Amino acid sequence: MNFLVRTGQSIEADVLVYPIFMEDALDNLSQDLKTVFEGLKSKERFKAELGQVYLFSERLQGEIKDIIFVGLGKKEELSAEKIRIALANVLKKGKELGIESIAVQAISSDKLCFKRTVKAMVEGMALANYKFDKYKTDRKEGKLKEIYILNVVEEKVEKAEKAIKEAEALVEATLCARNLVNEPANVITPKELGKKAKAIGKEAGFEVEIFDEKEIEALGMKSFLEVAKGSDNAPRFIVMRYFGDEDNKNDILGLVGKGLTYDSGGYSIKPTDGMVTMKSDMGGAAAVIGAMKAIAETKLKANVVAVVAACENMISGKAYKPGDIISSMAGKTIEVLNTDAEGRLTLIDAVHYVIEKEKATKVIDVATLTGAVLIALGNTTTGVVTNNEEFYNDLQRASELSGEKFWQLPAFDEYKKLIKSDIADLKNIGGRHAGTITAGLFIGEFVQKKPWLHLDIAGTAWADSDKDYITKGGTGAPVRTLYYLVKEKNSCCNK
Incomplete structure (x- = not known):
């Protein structure tokens, strides 16, 4: 499974993932996605509680895309461990869908440095992807190959790549x-x-x-x-x-x-x-x-x-x-x-x-x-x-x-x-x-x-x-x- 950094909000992956805080201003969402979120929240179908995952489809840039909202809980309570937990649930949902690629919006927080945030994202997904099945004669290789971390500003790309490298070693x-x-x-x-x-x-x-x-x-x-x-x-x-x-x-x-x-x-x-x-x-x-x-x-x-x-x-x-x-x-x-x-x-x-x-x-x-x-x-x-x-x-x-x-x-x-x-x-x-x-x-x-x-x-x-x-x-x-x-x-x- 490869982790790749992207500076824009590219939608080249099979599923787009938006990590959301319970009190999020939703600056990283388009108006259409903001409307979806507010509707889900009003119906109490998605509250952005820690690890909560909601999958739906939406037309973006003229193309139907699968979207995942994942909850990060309260912004003031964010930790690297909570990021691991949230992104682990994203990975599991992606595997259920049998997809090949996921694109996750980078998480921004005043509580954690950028490298810790990226590392936690990588660790949560990569550790959750593990399965010990070498002795099963009917085992199947997972389809998920690539995970993109999107919307990383240019000056932080090198930091993100170093964080990914260390996280992968761990x-x-x-x-x-x-x-x-x-x-x-x-x-x-x-x-x-x-x-x-x-x-x-x-x-x-x-x-x-x-x-x-x-x-x-x-x-x-x-x-x-x-x-x-x-x-x-x-x-x-x-x-x-x-x-x-x-x-x-x-x-x-x-x-x-x-x-x-x-x-x-x-x-x-x-x-x-x-x-x-x-x-x-x-x-x-x-x-x-x-x-x-x-x-x-x-x-x-x-x-x-x-x-x-x-x-x-x-x-x-x-x-x-x-x-x-x-x-x-x-x-x-x-x-x-x-x-x-x-x-x-x-x-x-x-x-x-x-x-x-x-x-x-x-x-x-x-x-x-x-x-x-x-x-x-x-x-x-x-x-x-x-x-x-x-x-x-x-x-x-x-x-x-x-x-x-x-x-x-x-x-x-x-x-x-x-x-x-x-x-x-x-x-x-x-x-x-x-x-x-x-x-x-x-x-x-x-x-x-x-x-x-x-x-x-x-x-x-x-x-x-x-x-x-x-x-x-x-x-x-x-x-x-x-x-x-x-x-x-x-x-x-x-x-």
């Missing part, structure tokens, strides 16, 4: 993550995930190194290997490096993605319904791979090392068991009380590695870690545990650009007591209460006081149904937020 990175999550576990094994990362790195421009099980053992990743040893599919440790800031070589962000390509729960086995979507338990890995793709392709001035401890959590005579005491790369011992609390056991070795071996100065781990975060925050918000308020504030600023939602959970010392073991240094679960917090703090025991963010995406990495620009299956969260966090904390309007 969309491709997000869809890359969605694809990785949506692939079944018999396709994306740990070894195959490593191959995928290597291919993506080669194309995007970042280095990828893959460690096999012998090399993982040599590194001393005992906790990771305990989880991995129950499966016939051998683990892989994936290291991705991008160095785009030569002036600050010692400033390195470490991204750590949970890479359970399948999680049966081990001997603490999940029920069947709980296992069906466990191909998505590598959503954190997919997110950091996608983020690395966007960071490298747009050549951000930053140094980032992303790591993934990829394995399966399965049952066999070799598998670890409840009651076992295991060690870790950091040397700390862990009492295993539940083999379905495995993600944190892989993450701690990955976190220790990225600090000790790659010299990361800040760390973000991204993981589909706990069902408890769904109980607390639902599927709209990612839970965050951190040891650094300034770092969390950076995340919040990035989320304002991405539209993805985050919420900080408390990390009081009282919670840390819940993961202390009587017979080892730590235990891998803290009991029924505060499960998301104690899981995060377990990982926090290995961050060596580095500024750290733990993002629990168990509720946001997977969608059970389509909604706005999110499609059923893997969502690609939080690829775009990680990108903006790395982008030197600058608004897109500053470039």
Whole structure:
């Protein structure tokens, strides 16, 4: 799907789209279209509420054209996220019509810079256009090929084209993550995930190194290997490096993605319904791979090392068991009380590695870690545990650009007591209460006081149904937020 900028109000597309505010002056509409709008409004058939779409036909310049009015809601409440939602609904209506091209009038707002507006338009439509149907034998290619953004003044054409280019890079990175999550576990094994990362790195421009099980053992990743040893599919440790800031070589962000390509729960086995979507338990890995793709392709001035401890959590005579005491790369011992609390056991070795071996100065781990975060925050918000308020504030600023939602959970010392073991240094679960917090703090025991963010995406990495620009299956969260966090904390309007 190509996005093209036009300076006039060309009507070369199959459908013309007019984004409208509830209190719009309608300066961008012809008198005929103003009359249509006022009639629809008086009959309460179109109020320009957010995401509301109305399709009709009208004669323009002597030709019958299909027209879409799409509501943007109240002008003073406009945000980039609302633009994404509105334009996603336009895209869906266009696909229903089976058309080849759409022309959308550019949105003008005092609340958002022009680049953010254009980016949001592109992101909303391109993300909503995604569908994972590669295994359907009767799948059909979509007809929609071109989307025009109209009425862009001459002096803003270059800005619009740059915004489109960045938005397309972010969309491709997000869809890359969605694809990785949506692939079944018999396709994306740990070894195959490593191959995928290597291919993506080669194309995007970042280095990828893959460690096999012998090399993982040599590194001393005992906790990771305990989880991995129950499966016939051998683990892989994936290291991705991008160095785009030569002036600050010692400033390195470490991204750590949970890479359970399948999680049966081990001997603490999940029920069947709980296992069906466990191909998505590598959503954190997919997110950091996608983020690395966007960071490298747009050549951000930053140094980032992303790591993934990829394995399966399965049952066999070799598998670890409840009651076992295991060690870790950091040397700390862990009492295993539940083999379905495995993600944190892989993450701690990955976190220790990225600090000790790659010299990361800040760390973000991204993981589909706990069902408890769904109980607390639902599927709209990612839970965050951190040891650094300034770092969390950076995340919040990035989320304002991405539209993805985050919420900080408390990390009081009282919670840390819940993961202390009587017979080892730590235990891998803290009991029924505060499960998301104690899981995060377990990982926090290995961050060596580095500024750290733990993002629990168990509720946001997977969608059970389509909604706005999110499609059923893997969502690609939080690829775009990680990108903006790395982008030197600058608004897109500053470039």
